[in-house]
Amino acid sequence: MSLLEIKEGRYVLDGEPFRILSGAIHYFRVVPEYWKDRLQKLKACGFNTVETYIPWNVHEPQEGAFQFEGMADVEQFISLAGQLGLHVIVRPSPYICAEWEFGGLPAWLLQDNSMQLRCSDPVFLAKVDRYYDQLIPKLVPLLSTNGGPIVAVQVENEYGSFGNDTSYLQYLRDGLLSRGVDVLLFTSDGPTDEMLLGGTIEDVHATVNFGSRVAESFGKFREYRDHEPLMVMEYWNGWFDHWMEPHHIREASEVAEVLDEMLETGASVNVYMFHGGTNFGFYNGANHIETYEPTVTSYDYDSPLTEWGDVTGKYEAMRSVLGKHGIEPGCPLPEPMLKYAYGQVTLSEYSPLFGQLDQLSSPVKQPSIQPMEKFGQAYGFILYSTWVKGPRLGQKLHIQEVRDRAQVFLDGQPLGVVERWNPQPLEITVPKEGARLDILVENMGRINYGPLLRDPKGITEGARIDNQFQYDWTIRTLPLEQGSLAQLNYEPVKRSMEPAFYRGYVDVEETCDTFLRFDGWNKGIAWINGFNLGRYWQAGPQRALYVPGPLLRQGRNEIVLFELHGSPDMPAITLTDKPDLGNIAAVDDTFLNFVQDDENV
Template sequence: MEPSTHEQVVVSFRGVATGVAAPVRGRAAGHMVQPSAPALLTYPQGELLRGGRPHRVLAGSMHYFRVHPAQWADRLGRLAAMGLNTVDTYVAWNVHEPHRGQVRFDGGRDLGRYFGLAQDAGLDVIVRPGPYICAEWDNGGLPAWLTGMPGMRPRSSYRPYLDEVERWFDTLLPQITAAQAAYGGPVVAVQVENEYGSYGDDRGYLEWLRDALTGRGVGELLYTADGPTALMQDGGSLPGTLATATFGSDPAAAAALLRARRAGEPFVCAEFWNGWFDHWGERHHMRSVDSAAGTLAGILDAGGSVSIYMAHGGTNTGLGSGANHDGVRLQPTVTSYDSDAPIAENGALRPKFHRFRELLLAATGAEPRPLPADPPLLAPRTLLPVPGAGLLEGLAALAPATAWPHPPSFEELGQPSGLLLYRARPLVPAGTHDLTVHGLHDRAQVFADGVPVGVLDGETGTLPLTGTGRRIALDLLVENQGRINYGPLLGQGKGILGGVRIGPRLVHTWTVHGLPLDEWTPELVEHAPAAAAPAGGCGFATARLDVDTPADTFLALPGFSRGLVWVNGTLLGRHREIGPQTTLYVPAPLLSAGRNTVTVLELERFGDRIELRDRAELGPPQEYVETFD
């Protein structure tokens, strides 16, 4: 629901109404409310101060949307135990508003609760509200409905884009402003956009965003963050707003660049890349303790403040994984966002944690906090999957069909993610003909009369199709493998964006089943394996997991090819046998004492067992990367 431009909205922080009038500034420029106290973080003489005292921000990135909300307090406590004094988090717009006008701040989206738990852990909070965040998150956090609007030009001064950001900020920013330090909350800084200098140079857009934040009551420290090059800093920084750098090595060069350009500003590394993320089919990135600790020590020795990216990476739950594009092919990101962080995906403390802790405590002289134990794990075991509904008829039974003259895109269907099952009955003359799909995003399994014909993986692809002079049942199951989150292809559509041809002739008259898998209710997931008769070597399968006391575990699917996995109706994410990731993290809060159900949607080939393992398997250890420039 869109607030009135003249409405005074009262929000709550820590579950209690604060009485703070959240600043609302709509298109009619209604009233504005400014904080009653100056920013907690300042730098009047070039030295960073907190409440007037010398201070260094020692932050760690942990994104609330990548951690089960029942584990927020535990993970924040682990950040504090490492010697950090701040947590920073992005806000993913598409997590809160996957469909226009349907905004949620409950459960795992409850920013106020997250901020309150951070404060309980003794941490300040840095908020990075975007609206674009990158973060290896689907579409860089921008909703698919937004970038799917005809003619949309995101991350620019394009007026229809600014109108949507303005509407979103009217809803989002009261959640943040109420938690500012000026009102007794933990929020001490807010980022303007995100690494904009790697994307564009629309100074007017950045100025508009800065004014949109301050005009809605953001009174704490504002900053921009960009790579440590002149080109990136030129495009992303703003006069009068603290400029920071993001990098993984050579802190002396970054500090020199910033100090040469911004005399009178403190040196801040807004993202120190102590690890990295992975793409399916590529290597698992790791960074040695010595390499990462050496760069962190260099930042501290240069007198810098820092945010460790990631301190705790967590999981790209559901279908949240984004993708990159190398100019030739799509590079989907894996389900895990462990990122070789000092705090592992399941909360375990790595050697990197302990080395970082030594450096951070030495820099501050603070008393060390007690170290938490690693979370318990279920004992390894094997589960036997029971095949359920076959792939095509099972999926067709789970969603109504809509009729289209052409194959529609995900955007035309208003579906952000998941699968689309396209079905047609073309008349195909006898002989072999080329079946060509144009504008495919991202991957299509092709079937003729229920028999696999092949797989297309690329924007244009061709397969041979044999006809007998009669109509055939042509099915294309198209998988959205994650929206691009970085670079000029941001916002690219999904599905079949061109058309389907047999020889030179376009295929018309389609029925389409939309399958937004990450929006399925637990009841629908439970029903899915019984939606149709078992058929073939793929489709749905279930396994029973009996648990006395819930604890974390890692789920592996040896022999399975590619698909998705739910536990008790919650979608864990994608699995693919090509790796590098082998196991999926199952957090204890998803399990119940007694019987639990694992549901698999397998797109290509069933395995004969599901295994619970007692450690994460994210890639071969010999694939070891140390350069992060």
């Protein structure tokens, strides 16, 4: 048994002074076969602790149905870290942010319009309690007080950036205590008055999140906690990317300089992220400042370890700073993972979406449009279809509150695209005999941060022609979950501009990491052997999707693209040994200061 405590203003572990040197690695963003490699590289850099969030939506994907296997096997990840000699910080709060879909909250919470999120609403708390009754007993045996590696547990995440319901924070704290969590509890917030006032409670250790201005940030923290150790729970050493924006980087020398300044103060630190990983599947989040901004598939974050696990100059710069402070590597550095260029793969078969609807879903008749959550759907696409009476000449079709991107078809022909960030109406002309109207809506990721967190998907208000709302809809949910693609019927590929699935095969002798380039394709989803790699989009910045070697198998491998806007003349992808995260934009100190002061990104 060991216990991390606070005595005389500093951390003490097993009675000895202790500095937390932690790096963030999210088990749910890394294939399990690579957990050991990433953890060893953390230890080899000199860190003694790993930190991870725990996303509720991964572990309770449907209400009352829990998942703790495969990439969701949090117990195995924590146990492995302990076996490698690392301490563990876990952040199981109902909300995690993390640029993760809905900030980790499960989409089924949005079925109840009256439920209030992240507060003392008893309906919400009952959902949290049921989840914690499943999750926390799995963590308790792994606490350091029970011989495990977990030394600290978070109560809630950046709550001061969202609300000020102190009783809610106390309820979560009490829920952890009553379920047997007897290690150090903490909160984490930005270093501002508002955030520290709203996000902290007196009897729980407070930590701060920031990326620069060390003296100023710690100075603000000291105004509230003058006898607690300094801990940067998130030292933002890089940044994440949105579609339609450049790829962000932060100079290694600047990152090292700020880390050195933190350590000079005697502070503990958790580097966010040490290894970012990947937003596989439909799990990317989104932000909304002035407009909606969906996050890309890669969560490279310009971290010390790349998305594919390679050491960077930032890793070496941090290693140098730790060495300056007398901190030695904890183990040898593992070799890089092999990467291989398997070459071009022709996608010679296709399956048009509108011809396969009965294989993918069952129709539901509704008088009015409803968002996907009302049908028990969390992710993917939803199709709204109706018959429009004619004649109508040069009228305007308005999709009222589309979440997030709608493709509109009239009698099977593309009419246009309506996007949340560009919600212009479409001109529509309907012949006297009428026409079929189809609206295919993509959920591009729920907002993960800020006051607009409640983010139902599909069409949330309705579709109207001029001022006339249209009724009598047939609705099909298209979550495109694992296994659903096996129901499709394929035929030899034809040139088409409608949404369709494209399939091809690649033979592999040795399974290595590779990168799927989607040059010539427009927008869609990619699968390898039934595993959802995530979204691709020519809008960039990301130009290639990371394919971890364990997703491949010796022999034949199936590649499927769900392309929304028709194939290129040569329907093929390329598996290359080189990543491509896109054109670069530097994250400078001015940007980080804005984030610190007004953490609404």
